[in-house]
Amino acid sequence: MLKVKDCHLSIAGTPLVSELSFEIDNGQVLTLMGPSGCGKSSLLNYLSGTLETGFEAKGCIELNQKRIDTLCTQNRNVGILYQTPLLFPHMTNLENLLFAIDAKQQGLTSANKKKLAMSKLAELGLETKANNLPNSLSGGQQARIALLRTLLSSPDYLLLDEPFSKLDPELRQSVRRFTLEQIQKANIPTLLVTHDEDDFTAMGGELIQMQNLSNHF
């Protein structure tokens, strides 16, 4: 479970987020909506440990009752997905997935590691494109691989920053469904930031509607 307690975010003395608290159970998705500039992305950066210099943060983040806000990104074990899939263009689709797997931590041999990555590609029906570069894939396929890559790094919680906003309306629905399936399968708490109410409807769970300088549940 991911727990955020009394989160305050400000930049140069101007408050962005104040007294925000919420909990997300494993396998659940909490959706964060609000106008531009209300601090959604800053909150996401705070949760991932990538808050830019100049921001001030107070509060506490707990993951499975352990405080993690003092840890750096590298040690938080967090998965992040952005608007663009950010598949590494110099690596093949298979290499992109292999990059995420920590064989040592997961107790895998290099052969098993490859098998695991190939099985994920097979889930998408993309095993024939394993050795192709990401630019050979459609937008929807790239989004799916990006999600699988993130989940292959075995994150303890997931942060989604408008991951469906750049997809065609027809694709969006199927990628949403796929994402929810994978989140429930991984059984990890997920925070989704979006402008699209349909995302919330599709993903279920709770909604936080943020406003500039104040937050309302």
Add this chain to the structure above:
Amino acid sequence: MITLSISKFTLKLNGLATASRLITLLFILPIILGLVGTLLPAFDFLPALSHYQFSLKPWFSLFESPELWGSIKLTLLSGLLASFISFVIAFATISVFYESRWLISIRNTLAPILAIPHAAIAIGLVFILSPSGWIVRLLSPWLTDYERPPTWISVQDPYGLSLVLALVVKETPYLLFVILASLEQIKTCELIKVGTSMGYARIAVWRKVILPILYPLIRLPLLVILAFSLTVVDLSLVIGPNTPSTFAVTLFHWFNDTDLDMRFTASAGAVLLMFIILLSALCWEALYQIFVLFDRRRWCNGKRTSLLTPIFHGAAFTYLVSMLLAVLSLIVLPIWTFTHRWRFPDILPTSWSFKKIEQLAPLLFELACVSLVIAFASTLLALCISILMLEQKRTLPNSTRWFDRFIYLPIILPQVGFLFGIQVFLIWSNNSGSLLAVIGLHLLYVLPYVYLTLSGPYLAFNQSFYRQAVCLTKRPWHSFLQVKLAMLKPALFSAFALGIAVSFAQYLPTLTAGEGRINTLTTEAVALAASGERKKVGNMAMLQALFPLIIFMLAQWLPRVWTQYRLKLAKMITHK
């Protein structure tokens, strides 16, 4: 009415297209003449010296020269080493300091360092690193026991290490500038977040993810640095080895030999130098591809840590040291300018004087005026040409492809050989030694930098602002000046400042076209560098560094306060 305005518009577009074609031709012509003028004498053909038959004599003479192999070895060693070290330091510095407050400070120091001519930095470095330089003075006699300067060779050393250092000090900021600009084209912050969120150390993300994406974007600037390092003359004359010197300097001496037959050997050498550049570039690229081939397996081996982290931190620290050297070398120039007596091992002069600068004032004033006239004329011309070509490129992107292809050539080709070809043409057309010829030759080197600096912001300009202005005023020229160019002020000022800096740094083009009749601060400073007259050289180098620095600072400051001052002025006028 509609037909009339359409035909007028077509006429204007045709005019722009014709002008751009003419400019392309005028730009390509000297390059071709330079190449042909070097290539023909390399095969013993130069009618001006009564050589009418092609032969391989210059090549035999070249390969019989006792200096050749030593020169080439030094050139390759210094050129490749300097380029590689600059690249490693620049990449490591960015990797370590990216997204930190330090990077802002580093970014702020780039422009001034870039603005200062190579020769000025090299002269300052000689003042610091030589056996009687600042570093030895700081450590003497309390640590070294030296009461007199030691006899070791720390500048102009036979291995070219001081030359490598000077190149690294000057080239690393340029590479940092290029890398920072390229990182804006890729989603660097997000890529780092994705990598680190998977548990990878930052340096591991930079090496496995960012470097392979970044390298294709900085390939050309890297090759420009490589070509420059292999062919630089002024810097090598000041701080490089003498016996033998680098190949470019050897060629420079041969071209200026009183024995005119040496020009044929020098031309063959210039062609050989071009092959050396080509070969070095191919080797560089091949080595990178081999590195990628072996490194590819490590990209996805899952190892989150990087053994290179301490090396990256060490290289980043080296950058800070190199910047300290650059700053010290700039501080020492004015000190020598006002020195009356400065005995070893005193850290600072024991007596100061304005005498030297008073004595030199008329000469310095004349040199400064000539340098400024050449720099302003060539840069303003380059700006006008760049705007015209970019306007044409915006209208018809394919129409400037020849210009875009040839624009890099003057920067990549070795100046020493290519300019001799142009000199032959200048003598033939009776233009050698004229101010116009010097401005023309400076333009050849200023234009690529101005065009490349301006092209990004110019082509990214939202044309709707201009269209809106034309709709409102019905005056296209007025709208172009008052809206488009006014909005592009920061980019125009930056390009202008860079153009001035490039022009101030030109040594060989001024010598070639000016034939010794037109001297600038740079030609005098380089010529005097070896004379040992530190006070005189300090004066020249200080002014050589000062003007581009002032113009760079003005270029950064003016666009910020322009509108503010303009509004204040308007208010004052209204009140009156």
